[in-house]
Structures are given as structure tokens and as C-alpha cells.
Amino acid sequence: MSHVIRLQLIGRVTYYVGWIALVCGGLLHLNIARTLFLAVSLTKRNLFEVSVVCFLICIASELRAHALPGELSTAVKRAA
DSSP states (O other): OHHHHHHHHHHHHHHHHHHHHHHHHHHHHHSSSSHHHHHTOOOOHHHHHHHHHHHHHHHHHHHHHHHHHHHHHHHHHHOO
């Protein structure tokens, strides 16, 4: 598995985890399943922070995946 594929996989997983955390935060805000989230000690702030961190990781891994092929091609040209 190449670095680009791994970075894109990490980007996809963190993207979906971020959306799930946002939806759970919205449910908690609307008092739907409040006892479930409080039972596992999740607050709105924790869910929001998780979603922001996941989206930042997603953006960083996608940007790195798109920048990586360009770096490899210049490195190969220099070696040749």
C-alpha cells in the first residue's frame, strides 16, 4: 500500500468520524439520547472538539496526499 493511498484512507476515515461526531453533538444539543451521551461522559464541547480535530487531520492528509506525487516526481528527475 503506497503512502498516497494510506493518506487518502486516513482522510476518508477521519472525514466520516468528524461528521459522526457532529451529528452526535447535534443530537445531544437537541436533547435526543442525552442520557446515552452523558453515560459515556461525552459533552457537546468534547464532540465538537473531536469533529474539528478529525476535519483538520482529514484536510492535512488530503493535502499531503496531493503534494506527495509532485515531490516524488521532482526527486526522481533530480536523481536522473
